[in-house]
Structure formats: structure tokens, C-alpha cells
Amino acid sequence: MKNFLSGFPPPDILLKEIKGIPLPRYREANGHIHTPYSFSAFRALDTAFSMAGEEKIAVLGINDFYVADGYKEFHNGCVANKIFPLFNIEFIGLLKEEQENGIRINDPNNPGRIYFSGKGLDFPFSTGWIQKRQLKNVIKESQLQIKAVISKLNGLIEKENPSLKLSYQTIKDKYAHELVRERHIAKALRDLTMENFTGSDQQIGFLEKLYGGKKSKSGLSNPALLENEIRSNLLKSGGAAFVEEDENSFMELKKIIKIIIRAGGIPCYPVLLDDPSGKFTEFETDFEILFESLKKLGIECLELIPGRNDFNILKSFVEFFHDKGFIITFGTEHNTPEMIPLTVSARGSVPLDEPLKRIAWEGACIIAAHQYLRADGRQGYVLPDGTHSKKQMGELINLGQMVIEYFLIKR
16 A cells, blocks of 8 residues: 555655645644544544535544554545545553652543654554564553453343343444444443333433442433443443553553654654643643653654643643744544544634644644655654754745645645
8 A cells, every 4th residue: 555645746846836826824634533443433434534524624633542554544535535644643651650659641540641642654554573562462451451341341231131241342343443442332331221221211220220329410312421421430440340451551651652753653742731620730730841851751742632621721831832842733532422523622612713723734734744755765853763853843844834735736
């Protein structure tokens, strides 16, 4: 499978091709969505492409957990729909020192646990054999934990109705691809309930028995809310079917970064920022300290999901790190059952202003330029040792915009 970028002309020809065409100050970009290859609000990628077209999203980034299995379908769909694709990936790692000291990073509930992304990976996806083995082992451990959760949940179901049972293989075949996650289990349990009990009283009654008598707050009318409630009451910490993940399910951050670099990508820290009550994790509460911590780790790329942040806090944070020369991208995740717009907005659907959109557009352009250079066998934003060349930033923004505009206009 060839990357469409491998057939693009060199920069001087790109410039000639788009010369005289007025370029927009920015376009709408969404650099972080999950797909059915991990868990997604989209049952099929065609829905994402259709929504992107309706909302005039010019750049879209796949960002599944642990896997690049969706890259081919995503690549082909984006090209067919004239949406510029960004190839990303997400991991869950562990910083043991922070865990021991009770420091939460970007997981609000688990000290030491860190979500971490790679941006602009090579397509087709490839990494070193050692890294491939490490990744395979982490995926294996995560699925062992999922199987243990299903087994524990079946024990609860059997007490209420011995004829009903969930199966890992059935959940995988019906709801997932290669990777089964908690949200797939929640969806499967909701469907099991709806299919085997008649009437809302029986259906809610069954679930409330599994909850240990706790009353349902979501009700049945909103499937997404009900699945979130199932996950919260049964599968998360404190739930009757909760199974703690083994440390082998998490990779060290250094190993994650090495996988990303070997796969041609840019290491990127996903920022949690403020919660609805205005609180931050210990790792993120002081912007200056966070800046120094990320620099020590060799990280100069950030992504945010603005829909979970207050607009004013978001703007202050983004401007601070943009002034420090960080690459910044925005996304929506779509990693829950709720179907929300692809157009990025702040908490409460507050629209982003032009300065924020331009910063996010610059980030998307840098990643696009990085992918373009890598597809031609040249060095992108990340140097072989994992460091970055700051003098390239302006050049990469201009190059990335040329690449995207050429794709949108000429393809």
C-alpha cells in the first residue's frame, strides 16, 4: 500500500502549482479522532468522512489506542473524500516515580498513569522488531485484563439469570476489530439487557441488580449515557466487575517515545487541563513547571481536546506554550458513545476564536509537512536522535500548508 504523499512533487513544484491561488488564513482541522479499530462514536469510518465534508474539516487525524490497523481504510477514505489525513497513535504508559508520589499526570483518577500520542507516523506503519514485540505484549496484557473483566461480569449476570452470558470472542466479532476495550463491554451488556428483557422496568431492574441495588440515573432513553453509567458502576475502580490492570499493561514512557520515533512520528503529550470544577492534575497545575518537565522529557508537541476545557483557561494555556515554540494540535477524540460534531470547540460548545484556530492550523501544517518529507525518504521535524530543529518551524508551517492546499486543489 503506497502513501498518496509519495507521488507528490518536490517543494519548488508545489509552490508553482499553487502560485496565484489565494490561501486561507486557516482551515478547520481535527487532529485526534478514534475509530472503530479501538473504540469510537463512529460505527463506520464513512460517517466520519461524511461529517467532515459537511463541517468543512480539511484535515483529520486518526488516533487509535495501540494500533495502526485502521490506517489503510482511513488513508483511502480521506483521499477519496479530499480530507488530508494525519496518521497518529495513542498509548497508555506509566511513570513509576510519579505513581509512588501520588502525582496525577493526564489521567485524573490514576497517579502515574500517562496517556501519550505519536503524531504524523509513517504510512504504511512500521517500527523496529523489538518495539513491535513490546507493543504486541502490551496489547496481549490489555486483552487478558479485558477477559478477566468479562469473566467477573459474567459471575454477576449468572446470579440474576444463569441463561445469559457475555463472550470475549462475540464482543470482539460484533463490536470491535482486534482490540476489545471497556466501552465495548458496556455496549455489549446494554444490548444483552435490551434483547433479553421486555419492558423498561425489567431492563432497568436487571441492570440495577448488577449495580448492587444502586439506582440508575441515566435511564434507557439515551444509549450513550446508559453505556457510560454501566462502565462507571461496574467496570471502573470500585465497580463489582473491576479488574485492576497489571503493570505489564503499561509501557515506560521512554519505550513509548522510542516506538513513536522508530515509526516516524512526533512524540506528543495530550494535555488534560482543567476539569469542570476548574481543577488540574498535579503534573499540569503550574504551566512553567509543566514546560520544564516536558522539555526534560524531550517533548515539544502538545494536543488538547478543547471540548473538555474552559475557553479562557484553554486560551491562556495555548498562548503560553505557543510562545515557547511548541507544536499544538486540537481534536475531539470521539472516544465515547456520544456523537458530537467534528468541529473543535471549547467546553459548552463555545466556539474557538481565530487566534486559537490559527495556532491549531499551524500544528496541523507542521505534521502534514513532516509526513510529506518522511514519505519522500527525507528527514521531517524529528531528528534521528529524537531531538527537534527549531529553525525548521516556520519553514514546515509554510511547506505543510502548500502540501495540504495542493492536495485539496489538485487531487
